[in-house]
Amino acid sequence: MQIFSLDQASxxxxxxxxxxxxxxxHPMTVAVLDAGGHLLALKREDNSGILRPQIAxxxxxxxxGMGHGGRTLAERAAIAPAFYAALxxxxxxxxxxxxxxxxxxxxxxxxxGAVGISGDHPDKDEACAIHGIGSVGLHADVN
Amino acid sequence: MQIFSLDQASxxxxxxxxxxxxxxxHPMTVAVLDAGGHLLALKREDNSGILRPQIAxxxxxxxxGMGHGGRTLAERAAIAPAFYAALxxxxxxxxxxxxxxxxxxxxxxxxxGAVGISGDHPDKDEACAIHGIGSVGLHADVN
Amino acid sequence: MQIFSLDQASxxxxxxxxxxxxxxxHPMTVAVLDAGGHLLALKREDNSGILRPQIAxxxxxxxxGMGHGGRTLAERAAIAPAFYAALxxxxxxxxxxxxxxxxxxxxxxxxxGAVGISGDHPDKDEACAIHGIGSVGLHADVN
Amino acid sequence: MQIFSLDQASxxxxxxxxxxxxxxxHPMTVAVLDAGGHLLALKREDNSGILRPQIAxxxxxxxxGMGHGGRTLAERAAIAPAFYAALxxxxxxxxxxxxxxxxxxxxxxxxxGAVGISGDHPDKDEACAIHGIGSVGLHADVN
Numbered sequence: 001m002q003i004f005s006l007d008q009a010s011x012x013x014x015x016x017x018x019x020x021x022x023x024x025x026h027p028m029t030v031a032v033l034d035a036g037g038h039l040l041a042l043k044r045e046d047n048s049g050i051l052r053p054q055i056a057x058x059x060x061x062x063x064x065g066m067g068h069g070g071r072t073l074a075e076r077a078a079i080a081p082a083f084y085a086a087l088x089x090x091x092x093x094x095x096x097x098x099x100x101x102x103x104x105x106x107x108x109x110x111x112x113g114a115v116g117i118s119g120d121h122p123d124k125d126e127a128c129a130i131h132g133i134g135s136v137g138l139h140a141d142v143n
Numbered sequence: 144m145q146i147f148s149l150d151q152a153s154x155x156x157x158x159x160x161x162x163x164x165x166x167x168x169h170p171m172t173v174a175v176l177d178a179g180g181h182l183l184a185l186k187r188e189d190n191s192g193i194l195r196p197q198i199a200x201x202x203x204x205x206x207x208g209m210g211h212g213g214r215t216l217a218e219r220a221a222i223a224p225a226f227y228a229a230l231x232x233x234x235x236x237x238x239x240x241x242x243x244x245x246x247x248x249x250x251x252x253x254x255x256g257a258v259g260i261s262g263d264h265p266d267k268d269e270a271c272a273i274h275g276i277g278s279v280g281l282h283a284d285v286n
Numbered sequence: 287m288q289i290f291s292l293d294q295a296s297x298x299x300x301x302x303x304x305x306x307x308x309x310x311x312h313p314m315t316v317a318v319l320d321a322g323g324h325l326l327a328l329k330r331e332d333n334s335g336i337l338r339p340q341i342a343x344x345x346x347x348x349x350x351g352m353g354h355g356g357r358t359l360a361e362r363a364a365i366a367p368a369f370y371a372a373l374x375x376x377x378x379x380x381x382x383x384x385x386x387x388x389x390x391x392x393x394x395x396x397x398x399g400a401v402g403i404s405g406d407h408p409d410k411d412e413a414c415a416i417h418g419i420g421s422v423g424l425h426a427d428v429n
Numbered sequence: 430m431q432i433f434s435l436d437q438a439s440x441x442x443x444x445x446x447x448x449x450x451x452x453x454x455h456p457m458t459v460a461v462l463d464a465g466g467h468l469l470a471l472k473r474e475d476n477s478g479i480l481r482p483q484i485a486x487x488x489x490x491x492x493x494g495m496g497h498g499g500r501t502l503a504e505r506a507a508i509a510p511a512f513y514a515a516l517x518x519x520x521x522x523x524x525x526x527x528x529x530x531x532x533x534x535x536x537x538x539x540x541x542g543a544v545g546i547s548g549d550h551p552d553k554d555e556a557c558a559i560h561g562i563g564s565v566g567l568h569a570d571v572n
Contacts, residue, residue: 225513228510
C-alpha cells in the first residue's frame with residue numbers, strides 16, 4: 001500500500017540533480033522522505049559538504065512536521081524565533097526552516113512525502129526540488 | 144579529490160538491489176558511506192521498514208568506526224558484550240555489530256568507505272553488499 | 287592513503303600554541319580534524335576552560351559541515367538566526383558559527399581538514415589557526 | 430593550580446605512541462584527561478579508526494567516573510552486565526569498561542587524571558598507557 005514508491009523517489013532525486021547540473025549549481029544533496037518522515041532515497045554529489053545529508057533531510061522533515069514547505073517555515077521563524085528555536089529541540093534537530101523543503105502532493109492533493117535539497121542558495125535548492133517533483137507528475141507545494 | 148564518487152556509490156546501491164531482487168530477498172535498504180562515515184547514497188525499497196535506513200547506516204558506520212566488517216564485529220560482540228553495549232552509546236547509536244556492514248577497499252587496499260544493508264537475514268544482506276561493491280570493481284571486505 | 291597526517295596536524299597544533307604564547311593570548315585549546323570531521327590532534331593549555339575542547343572542535347566541524355570558515359558562518363548566522371539555531375541541533379551540537387574555525391586546503395585547493403581554536407577573542411583565535419596552518423605549508427581558508 | 434599540566438599530558442601521549450611504534454602495535458589513539466574528565470591532549474595516528482578518539486576518551490573517562498582502571502571495570506561488567514549497560518546510558522556514552530583506561534596518580538597517591546588508549550588488543554593499549562605515564566614520573570593505576 002506504499003503510495004510513494006522508490007521508483008518515484010529515485011526519479012525525483014535524479015531529475016533534481018540533472019536540473020542542478022544544468023543550472024550549474026554548487027554540489028547538491030537531495031533527500032526524499034515518505035509521509036512518515038522516513039528516508040526513501042538520498043544522493044550527495046561529489047564535494048557536497050558532510051552536513052548536507054542532515055540538512056536536506058531536515059528541510060524535508062520540517063515540511064512534513066509542520067505541514068508547510070520551508071519557505072513558509074522561514075517566514076514564520078522570522079516572526080516567532082523563540083518558538084522555532086524550541087521546535088528544533090522538540091523535533092530532535094529534524095527541522096530546518098528555510099526554502100528547499102517542499103511537500104509532495106498526489107493528484108488528490110494529499111501529502112505523500114517531501115523533498116529536501118541543500119547545497120546552493122535556498123531559492124536554487126527549492127527550484128531543483130520543484131523540478132524533480134514535477135518530473136514524475138506529482139505536485140510540489142513550497143508553502 | 145573525492146576518492147569515492149557518487150557515481151560509484153549509486154552504482155553499488157543499484158547493483159545490490161538488483162541482486163536482492165534476483166535472490167527474491169525481503170524488501171531492502173542500502174546505504175553507502177564515505178571513509179568519514181558520511182552518507183553518499185541510500186535507497187529504501189517499497190515496504191522496507193522505517194528503521195532500516197538507520198540500521199543500514201549503522202552497519203556501515205560501525206565497520207568504519209572499528210575498522211572491521213560487521214561479521215567480525217558480531218563475533219567480537221559475542222565475546223565482549225559489555226564493551227559492545229558501551230560502544231553503541233559511545234558512538235551515539237551509530238554501530239550495528241551484525242553481518243551486512245562491509246568495508247569498501249580500492250585497488251591499493253585502502254578503505255574508501257562502507258556499505259550497509261538491512262532487510263533480510265544478515266547473511267543475505269551481506270551477500271548483496273558484496274555483489275554491489277564488486278560490480279564497480281572495488282573490493283568488499285567483510286572482516 | 288590518509289592525506290592529512292598526524293605529523294602535519296601535530297605541527298599545526300604546536301605552531302598555533304607557540305603563536306598564542308608569543309602574542310600573550312589567553313589560555314588556548316587547539317583542535318585539528320580530518321576532512322570527515324574526526325579528531326586528529328588536540329591540546330588544551332593550562333587553565334583553558336573545560337568547555338574549550340568542545341568549542342574548538344565545533345568551530346572546526348562547523349567549517350567542514352558547511353564548507354566555509356567560521357568567519358563566514360558568523361556573518362550568515364547574523365542574517366539567518368533561526369536557520370543557524372536549527373543547524374546547531376541538526377548537527378548534534380557540532381557547529382560553532384564564529385571566527386576561529388578555519389578550513390585547511392592542500393596545494394590543489396582541496397579541503398583536507400579544519401582547525402578550530404578557542405580561548406581568546408575570536409579574531410585572535412583565528413590568527414593562531416592561520417599561523418599554525420601556514421607553518422606546515424598548507425593553506426588556511428577563513429571564508 | 431592545575432596539577433596535571435599540558436606539558437605532562439603531551440609527554441605522556443608522545444611516550445605512549447613511541448612505545449606503540451617500538452612494539453609494532455596497530456595504529457593507536459591516545460587521550461589524556463584531567464581529574465574533571467576533560468580532555469588535555471589527544472593524538473590519533475594515521476589510519477587509526479574514526480571512532481578511536483571517542484573510545485580512548487571513554488576508557489579514560491570511565492576510569493575517572495568509577496575510580497578504577499578499565500581492567501577492573503571489565504571484571505565488574507562481566508559480573509554485573511545489566512548495571513554496566515545502565516552505566517553507559519547514565520554516563521551519556523562516556524564509559525568503556527575494558528583495559529586501556531588507566532588512572533594517573535601523583536606522588537601522594539591522588540588521582541590527577543587518566544589516560545585512555547585504543548587501537549590494538551586491550552592489553553597492548555594498557556601497556557602503552559603504563560609506559561607513557563611512567564615516562565613523566567607519575568604513577569599508573571590499572572585497577
